[in-house]
């Protein structure tokens with residue numbers, strides 16, 4: 001078996017440099033714990049950006065994957081398979097929507113929602129094709145396709161990828177007056193993250209999502225909630241919109257829908273909206289494949305069976321309470337909901353260095369922007385493991401000198 005150093009060198013030599021990972025290699029994983037080739041153990045406090053809510057290699061999800069792999073794995077949508085229907089029925093029951101469209105990645109789910117909104121705008125609202133207008137927020141993260149990066153405000157994600165897709169306008173997050181002012185006769189949708197994850201776990205003011213709901217209903221535009229990162233119990237409820245008891249028109253889902261083992265994404269909406277898709281108008285070779293459907297069913301079942309929303313809510317509260325007690329002169333703010341949290345340091349702080357120190361102490365986390373670190377462990381974390389993590393974070397942060 002190779003050592004971490006030679007593995008990292010190989011990645012850097014043969015892999016495109018479109019990421020800058022923390023220098024740590026994961027060779028084995030179970031639950032919240034991961035291990036490097038040298039046998040060192042770490043608590044995973046990123047959860048693959050919330051794709052591993054159910055924990056690494058959850059036995060029920062792995063079993064579903066193996067069982068399905070022994071039966072049939074891929075049919076394409078040219079034929080039916082005997083798993084997808086059950087999966088979509090259970091996903092509709094879980095989310096409270098009438099129909100679902102399965103894709104693979106989060107970015108594909110967002111692309112699907114954009115196409116859905118544009119078609120709906122023409123066919124149900126009478127907007128002229130080509131004029132459809134969608135409003136998004138600054139500091140958004142919705143994925144990496146050429147359309148999606150066209151409305152990113154992050155220069156790293158966007159620079160030199162023109163020509164950019166027209167038809168989007170960007171307003172500040174957490175600003176309902178800006179939303180009202182931006183809507184025109186051609187506006188078909190508002191696409192928004194109920195909590196901005198990549199922006200640094202930015203939680204909007206209470207009442208924001210209900211006000212967005214009111215405005216979208218009044219102006220007859222679709223409220224599209226991107227729950228790819230915030231969904232599936234991450235924030236202490238099934239979905240982040242549930243905190244305000246709000247029902248969007250469309251939700252985009254991904255990440256934890258694949259239970260940490262397989263890319264599974266979907267868009268959910270009611271029939272009057274989803275009905276604008278007709279045969280040939282959208283699709284994906286792997287979308288809704290039997291392996292993904294079997295994994296998705298198990299991933300949903302685990303969330304319910306193990307009451308992970310409740311767990312996320314209780315343990316997330318404890319994590320924030322304990323983080324707020326840490327004495328570190330450069331730590332300015334602790335924020336989040338459930339087990340989606342961030343610690344914000346002063347502007348000049350090098351979070352990368354702190355992440356290296358956390359790694360050396362046995363905890364893996366990654367900075368978002370230069371001065372923010374996200375803490376989002378798998379939701380199956382035990383109280384014992386959480387206590388260990390808090391002790392590590394405290395030890396590392398209390399050693400950080402003042403400026």
Ligand SMILES: *Cc1c(COP(=O)(O)O)cnc(C)c1O
Nearest residue numbers: 105106107141142143226228229
């Ligand atoms: C991760 C993420 C996406 C993109 O998902 P991929 O599977 O990486 O394409 C979209 N929206 C949000 C909110 C995300 O966090």
